[in-house]
Each structure stands twice: as C-alpha cells, then as structure tokens.
Amino acid sequence: MAFRFSLGVIHxxxxxxxxxxxxxxxxxxxxxxxxxxxxxNPDPTLSREDQTDLHRSSPLANPLTYYERYHLVRTxxxxxxxxxxxxxxxPLPINLPELFRYYVxxxxxxxxxxYDDWGRRKLSMLRELGLATHVLWEVPADExxxxxxxxxxxxxxxxxxxHLVPIATVRLMREWAVPERLRKIAGREQIT
Numbered sequence: 001m002a003f004r005f006s007l008g009v010i011h012x013x014x015x016x017x018x019x020x021x022x023x024x025x026x027x028x029x030x031x032x033x034x035x036x037x038x039x040x041n042p043d044p045t046l047s048r049e050d051q052t053d054l055h056r057s058s059p060l061a062n063p064l065t066y067y068e069r070y071h072l073v074r075t076x077x078x079x080x081x082x083x084x085x086x087x088x089x090x091p092l093p094i095n096l097p098e099l100f101r102y103y104v105x106x107x108x109x110x111x112x113x114x115y116d117d118w119g120r121r122k123l124s125m126l127r128e129l130g131l132a133t134h135v136l137w138e139v140p141a142d143e144x145x146x147x148x149x150x151x152x153x154x155x156x157x158x159x160x161x162x163h164l165v166p167i168a169t170v171r172l173m174r175e176w177a178v179p180e181r182l183r184k185i186a187g188r189e190q191i192t
C-alpha cells in the first residue's frame with residue numbers, strides 16, 4: 001500500500017473515545033505509514049485554558065487519566081485492524097507548543113480536523129511553528145456528529161451511550177466505572 005506520508009501526528013483528548021474519534025484516527029492512519037497519536041491534556045500540569053474553548057480543561061471534560069486514554073486508543077485501533085507496530089500513542093501538551101519536540105517527531109505531517117475556532121487556532125499554531133500540516137476535513141460545528149461531551153452527558157444522565165462509541169470503549173468505560181465517576185464529578189461541580 002502506498003502512503004501519502006511516511007510519518008503523521010494526529011491528536012485529541014479522547015475524553016471519551018467515540019465512533020467519530022475512531023473514524024478520524026483511521027482516516028489519519030490511511031494517509032501515513034506510521035501514525036503518532038498525541039493525547040492532549042495528558043495531565044493537569046500540561047493542560048492550559050484557551051480562550052477559544054474554556055471548558056476543555058475542566059475536570060468534567062477530562063475524567064480519564066492519560067494511561068486510561070492510552071490504553072483505550074491502543075485497544076480501539078487494534079480492534080479496528082491497525083497493527084500495533086503501525087502507530088504510537090504519546091502525550092501531547094497541545095497548549096504548550098514549545099514542548100512538542102519532546103513528545104512527537106517535528107518532521108512529521110500534523111493532521112487535524114476543524115470544526116470551530118479551537119480547530120482553526122490549532123492549525124494556526126502548528127503553522128506558526130513551521131510544521132507541515134494536513135487538514136483531513138473542515139466541517140461546521142453543527143454538522144460535527146458525535147461529541148465526547150454528549151457521550152459524557154449521556155453517561156451522567158444514565159441515558160444510552162453505547163451506540164456512540166467503539167466496543168472497546170463500552171467495555172473499558174464499564175470496567176473502569178467511568179459513568180459513576182462522571183456522576184461524582186458532576187455532583188461536585190454543581191456544588192461549587
């Protein structure tokens with residue numbers, strides 16, 4: 001199979017990994033011989049608020065640890081038929097671009113999708129760093145499809161959410177009791 005790029009970097013918070021996330025990752029993988037998947041907001045010390053999307057750094061928007069997301073992304077990719085040697089999963093502090101060189105290959109093509117001002121801000125930031133970029137698609141926010149926020153909300157409200165996520169996500173969210181975790185976090189945020 002001929003690939004457009006030898007090495008690509010793609011990123012996301014994956015809080016919670018859903019079907020559209022997996023579609024995005026697989027679209028990136030189709031273009032690259034090896035795909036580096038950067039998990040953003042890997043921990044609170046490497047997360048920053050951004051004026052284009054202030055809620056991204058809240059506890060309710062980040063219920064999973066880096067390790068949980070690492071495991072979830074790896075499991076979903078392998079379940080989708082991607083060989084373990086064909087991708088890597090690493091932390092990527094998206095709001096601290098000066099640290100990128102410590103986590104990802106800077107000679108890779110940085111892949112992203114754009115739905116809103118946050119996506120446009122990231123594209124601009126990557127280009128300002130002089131990095132090669134490729135936009136997989138740009139879609140208006142109202143046509144985005146599944147959102148992790150909706151999946152989390154459904155978990156909190158005890159509504160069905162399983163159809164919005166890969167099988168690996170269903171299994172691991174139940175194993176890690178993430179719906180219960182989210183309800184506890186939501187209760188604390190309502191009190192404060």
